[in-house]
Amino acid sequence: MTETLRTVGVVGAGVMGTGLAQSLAQSGHEVILVDRTDEILDRARQEIAQGLRFSRVLGAKGPTEDRQVVAKRIAYTTRYEGFDTVDFVIENITEDWDLKRGVYERIDPLCPPHAVFAANTSVIPITRIGASVTRSDRVLGMHFMNPVPLKPTVEMIRGHHTTDATLDTAHRLLAQMGKEGVVVQDSPGFVSNRVLMLTVNEAVYLVHEGVATAEEVDRIFRSCFGHPMGPLATADLIGLDTILQSVQGLHTAFADSKYRPCPLLVRMVDAGLLGRKSGRGFFDYATARTT
Incomplete structure (x- = not known):
């Protein structure tokens, strides 16, 4: 894998997904933001545009960059086309195991073998998510806090099969976003x-x-x-x-x-x-x- 994680797939365009897409784009990543309907994606586009306008006022760190340039790094889609190019996936959908399992079963055969899957979940065990795909060693939890662009620390969860290399990759992504991670073990609800x-x-x-x-x-x-x-x-x-x-x-x-x-x-x-x-x-x- 290249040293810089260039393309990140973000599944779910709710509050967390839109914040993640904005934060990733602001740190130079290409983002593919996926959700079920164009209506949801249109709302996400509007919220991200507003977030970019006010990010400096709200105290976001990092170099100032033209917000239109940043916005163009985000592709909005209802399909998983393009996931064959991603280096990393962050899933943010509702806390429903059947829905989450369906997402992972869908993206697992599409993504490159090196791609890491991160679940931004509140309580669902990471080991269970890892068992639903063929790359359980490249699955971890990354519990971002809201609002994502302004929160510097992320709770990272090691599943039963999560490797040190996967954690290193996740740490590198966070560093590129100007954030750091605290690693904890897998347990429902984790620490936070x-x-x-x-x-x-x-x-x-x-x-x-x-x-x-x-x-x-x-x-x-x-x-x-x-x-x-x-x-x-x-x-x-x-x-x-x-x-x-x-x-x-x-x-x-x-x-x-x-x-x-x-x-x-x-x-x-x-x-x-x-x-x-x-x-x-x-x-x-x-x-x-x-x-």
Whole structure:
């Protein structure tokens, strides 16, 4: 493989996928961004254009480059054409094992033998993903944080068959993006989400039980602990549907009642109150009122 990883396939054009495509393009990579519909891709294109306009204002590091030049490095498609040229794939679709398995079974025969597969997953074991392809030694987890262009550290997960060479390749990609990785072992939720999802779920229980309002919960974490964002605002940013899927995944994996999803979280997802992406979650983003 060449020293520079030139072409990266990004599967999933949601919040994480668009942030990744932007960050990769800004660091000189050619990107193939894949999702199911042109509508999703059009929205991603608009969000990336906005992200490029404001990246300097928001404090993104690295050399300034004409945003139109950067934008042209991203190809938007509903098909996997072009994946025969990729050096690296980062998958970011929803936390649904059947859907993820279908993606890996589709791209495995298309990608070059040297290509590395990275799962940007919250709770699904990397070893399980590796077992679904013919290159289990070249599969790892890369849990990027949101917003991707502004977060300097990535949680990297070694699956059972992941080799040191694969981790070295992933580290090199991150270095090219101006980021660094922290390697942990494979376990549902890994480090970040095993702690974060339990914290968020417990914060939801506090609101559910009437112990405190969402604003009061988050104010304590911001003011007393110095967190820039409280757990419930964080949940709104991630998406309450993603939170629920992650908590359910931990509950299934560990069979431990401490991961039982709060009924309020289930009800809010059923009601379509998903957080920032729906306009309302624990906070109303039009009026800043708590729910």
